Amino acid sequence: MIRITDGRYIRNVYGTAVVADIFRATSNIVVMIMKGAAEVIPVDNVSDAYALKEKGYILFGEDNLEPIKGFDYGNSPTETFSLDLEGAKVAIKTTNGSATIIRAGEGALIGSFLNINSLSRYLRNKEVHIFPANLKNGVSTEDNEFAYALTKKILEPGSNIEVNLLRAKNGNGSALLKKFNLEKDIDFCLQVDFTDVIPIYRQGRIVKLQ
Numbered sequence: 001m002i003r004i005t006d007g008r009y010i011r012n013v014y015g016t017a018v019v020a021d022i023f024r025a026t027s028n029i030v031v032m033i034m035k036g037a038a039e040v041i042p043v044d045n046v047s048d049a050y051a052l053k054e055k056g057y058i059l060f061g062e063d064n065l066e067p068i069k070g071f072d073y074g075n076s077p078t079e080t081f082s083l084d085l086e087g088a089k090v091a092i093k094t095t096n097g098s099a100t101i102i103r104a105g106e107g108a109l110i111g112s113f114l115n116i117n118s119l120s121r122y123l124r125n126k127e128v129h130i131f132p133a134n135l136k137n138g139v140s141t142e143d144n145e146f147a148y149a150l151t152k153k154i155l156e157p158g159s160n161i162e163v164n165l166l167r168a169k170n171g172n173g174s175a176l177l178k179k180f181n182l183e184k185d186i187d188f189c190l191q192v193d194f195t196d197v198i199p200i201y202r203q204g205r206i207v208k209l210q
Contacts, residue, residue, distance in 0.1 A: 002154060004147045006139070007100040007131035015127025017108040018119070018150065019201075022142040023173040025097025025133070027112040027189040028060065028077040033199045033208050034114075036086035040199070040206040042098035043091055052091040061093035065180045068093065077114075078188045100133040101201055110199035110206060113146060113165070113189065118196035120153035122209070128154065141171020142189075165190050 003014055007021075020026055032040050041057065043049045046068060049059050059071040060080070067074050073083075075094050092098050101108055111119055111130070130150060132143030145164040152159035168174065174186050198209040 001127050002151050003129045004144075004151070005129065005131055007103070007133040007143075008096070008136075010100070010103040010131060013104060013108075014129045016123060016129065017104040018111040018123070018128060018130045019097070019101050019104050019108050019133060020111040020130065020143045020146045020150075021094065021097030021100060021133035022112060022146050022168065022189055023140070023177055024075050024077055024185055024189060025092065025094040026110045027114055028075055028080055029092065029110050029199055029206060030112045030114045030195060030197060031077045031080045032060070032085055032090055033206070034195045034197045035080065035083060037088045037090045038207070040090045040092055041204060042101045042201070042206065043093045044099040044102055046093060049091050049093045057089045057091045058085075059091050059093070061098070062095065063093075064095050065176070065182070076182065076185050078184045081188070096133045096136060100131060101206070104131055104201070106202065108201040109209070110201070111146065111150060113149070113168075113192050114194040115197055116146070116150055116153055116161075117193045119198055120150060120157065122198060123150075123154050124157075135173075138172075140173040142168035142173045145171070161192070165192070
């Protein structure tokens with residue numbers, strides 16, 4: 001069985017959880033792990049992030065698409081892809097995505113179009129619960145289109161998801177990024193099969209699924 005539930009209102013998790021904040025937190029986390037980060041800790045407040053920085057963690061994040069004072073980087077997977085994160089310990093605080101991962105809890109997988117095929121293969125014949133992170137004030141097109149696309153891929157591996165990608169590209173999340181001159185991240189986040197890395201949330205940190 002595959003369920004889709006708004007990530008803002010997680011009450012129960014049935015089976016394997018998948019969190020999707022396509023623009024841009026979960027896409028960015030997939031890239032971090034792909035680039036060699038040893039672990040990524042999602043936090044839901046800035047104070048926790050600052051405490052981790054004192055322990056040597058690199059801070060990534062944004063607040064309503066704005067940079068956060070004292071953080072090393074924003075939340076752009078395009079920027080992250082240019083970095084060498086081999087062995088790095090990372091913390092991330094975003095507007096909605098990092099908190100959604102924490103709410104989804106132990107064993108939650110990090111989903112994006114970047115790893116959708118490897119993710120769908122792993123989830124085939126499993127009970128799956130997909131959580132689009134959405135926006136604080138409503139749903140986000142791209143997160144829900146990813147949920148529909150992942151469902152297609154799990155049920156039928158050769159499914160065409162072009163319509164989902166097109167809707168994501170022309171949705172409300174895309175329009176929001178354009179307002180902040182972050183268009184480069186739209187195309188980056190909508191790449192399919194960019195990596196086979198699947199990050200998983202275990203004991204408070206995100207690591208590569210082995």
